[in-house]
Amino acid sequence: MENEKPVDVIIIGAGPIGINCALEAKKNNLSYLIIEKGPLVNSLYNYPSNMQFFSTSEKLELNGIPFISKDAKPSKQEALEYYRRIASSNDLHIKLFEKVIAVDKIKNFKVTTDRGHYKAKNIIVATGFYDIPNKMEVTGEELSKVTHYYNDPHLYAFQKVAVVGASNSAVDAALEIYRKGGAVSMIIRDEGIGDRVKYWVKPDIENRIKEGSIKAYYNSEIKEISEDKIVIKQAGKDISIPNDFVVALTGYLPNFTFLKAMGIELVGEKQIPSYNENSMETNVKGIFLAGVICGGEETHKWFIENSRVHAPQIINTIAGRQKKTTF
Known part of the structure; x- marks a missing residue:
């Protein structure tokens, strides 16, 4: 299934930050698509069944949508319900259980998955770091x-x-x-x-x-x-x-091979991806990073709580460029 007309942005990863990027895109009238290799909020789904968050529920909220939990610190099941409700009530465009294999730049970006091909003007990588164990x-x-x-x-x-x-x-x-x-x-x-x-x-x-x-x-x-x-x-x-x-439980790493295949530079011993802190755009124009993947091997640097701001930073940059090309 290949989209003939490129969407404004493809978001790789349907975690909380990927969802937040989609909400911001929708708010700015940008066409978008989320592609996720597993279920919605895949990393969170794979957390321990009895896990309780360190943070209080309001610090996990997206786009001002209230997160009501029984206790001050919500459980995994409450978080799954919260993010599922957001995706459902906002009718977000998401392809689940579809793995992105490659991202190539021709005129626009061509995203190849294990099910098909998609075109996009911009890419947001919000894949986290829970996939590759140390x-x-x-x-x-x-x-x-x-x-x-x-x-x-x-x-x-x-x-x-x-x-x-x-x-x-x-x-x-x-x-x-x-x-x-x-x-x-x-x-x-x-x-x-x-x-x-x-x-x-x-x-x-x-x-x-x-x-x-x-x-x-x-x-x-x-x-x-x-x-x-x-x-x-x-x-x-x-x-x-x-x-x-x-x-x-020796920790996990981002998929550095995937980042390098897209041309993203990794800096220093901690393999920090190269990106602009204001726009979150990488050294590859049109490819942005969002969420914990920005920290490279410093996996304790970014969380849902402090990386929610990445979504408006990225989408404002993309929307601003769209306006300039329109006039």
Whole structure:
């Protein structure tokens, strides 16, 4: 299915920021299309089932549309409902479960997906960073007992589980699995629990470690994984630990290969994409970035809360150019 006339903008990614870009485009009478490889707000859908946001609901609102939640900090299910209602009530033009394969510049942009081709005058990349796990690169990481995503603790009840990492996601997983009857060991590269861990959760995990309910191996990393154990390296020594599952929550990365294929420059060790902070336009004219993908490997820099402003910045730039070409 190929659109013969190019739309003003194609938005790659139907997360909250991609949705916000569509709302701004609609408000400015720009033609648009969102293309998403999974379900609506795909990354959020794949968050743990019991996840609760760090932020209050008003900081997650889009375009002034109220987000009413039962508690001050909304749950994953409340957020899914909120963004689904926005997409439905605004009749947003979205292609779901359609993966973008390539973006090429001819006269306009040609977007190739696994289902067809589309034309656009401008591109907004709002794909986030939840797709590519930071691999440990150790023997046995490919075993089925190893996952880089955590969903529900019931799977791990009465099992010996190694949780790798000390971020919010790792701490939440360790606590939930422990409380569902799992025997939890945390493999932590640093000397303690991360400073970014939610302030109301940090004392909980530290107390569970202190009392021995959860075993923490600090200054450690996994060296090898086998069917019934893991080997970790700590202070120059190898330690063997009986194990049934490994939940490696070691972080995620944007799809840098996709960005580079479009001609977007990546700067420095953290591979920060090149873009104008006022317009969010990259070094490739007509391609814009929105949301957490702007941070490169600095995945803690941008959130829904502080990247909502990207949508009006981008759309105002596109709309302004459209007016200039009209007159």
